[in-house]
Amino acid sequence: MKKxxxxxxxxxLKVFTETKQLLEEEKGEFGIKQLAITVGxxxxxxxxxxxxxxxxLEGWIGEVWTFLFDTIQGMVGA
Numbered sequence: 001m002k003k004x005x006x007x008x009x010x011x012x013l014k015v016f017t018e019t020k021q022l023l024e025e026e027k028g029e030f031g032i033k034q035l036a037i038t039v040g041x042x043x044x045x046x047x048x049x050x051x052x053x054x055x056x057l058e059g060w061i062g063e064v065w066t067f068l069f070d071t072i073q074g075m076v077g078a
Contacts, residue, residue, distance in 0.1 A: 004052060005049070005052055005053065008048055008049045008052060009049070011045055012045050012046070012049060015038075015041055015042055015045055016042075019038050019042070022034070022038070035068075039064065039068065042064050043061075046063075
């Protein structure tokens, strides 16, 4: 079970890293579909990790929302 948790943590970090790289590479060309796919992947990974750890997802949803909100503000220069 511990190895599964470690693998899921690595997967989470990969998703966040790939999302950050995608945002840096695709400035001005990041559309709604890409954003929706990214949010979906992050939520799915967070849900799986939450289930494995037996915790609630309230913290995850807040983290994802904060990450996305900050990213969007950075994109529009707010």
